[in-house]
Amino acid sequence: NAGVTQTPKFRILKIGQSMTLQCTQDMNHNYMYWYRQDPGMGLKLIYYSVGAGITDKGEVPNGYNVSRSTTEDFPLRLELAAPSQTSVYFCASSQSISRPRSGAYNEQFFGPGTRLTVL
């Protein structure tokens, strides 16, 4: 299993350009997430999906779009890149496991990240 893979690893964009960050997981997980991490800050949720065809906004969705046409793929689209979108982007996936005593168990598995710079 490759787990969660992300492409590209690095990218430099000019202001106003668009691009798609790719994310694929081979663990058959229902849930997928996109986070961004700014320097010295924690991860902030951009968008998430609970299954194919279902997406929802996270904490910082402005300037981004997502789609989930398959279980495996969850691409993140930047339509008009802005310097404020310079960040490291992480994709993650999880599969809820219900346990009778301890309740739902939700471990998220992360990709290696994409470092994006907008100039």
Place this chain on the structure above:
Amino acid sequence: AQRVTQPEKLLSVFKGAPVELKCNYSYSGSPELFWYVQYSRQRLQLLLRHISRESIKGFTADLNKGETSFHLKKPFAQEEDSAMYYCALSPGGTSGSRLTFGEGTQLTVNP
């Protein structure tokens, strides 16, 4: 809205010394709390979660609902523990739910 606070951005200890990474949270319900770790050149990965009450790599964390804290502790730090540690919260009872992360603490264990 939920919030996770890690008051120390940097923490440095010597090998063999005890270490405690602080985490405080605010949430009105009963959350699930986690510690994630990122070693150099590796992916972010789950270290432990409060529900399982387990010890991983010598680390433990106890959820204190009265103080709304979930501090990570290890009695004898090792050099290989040097990493970035994130405390995270998930609303309890909701499967596959979103995580709110703290800002992280960079732990350095010196020889």
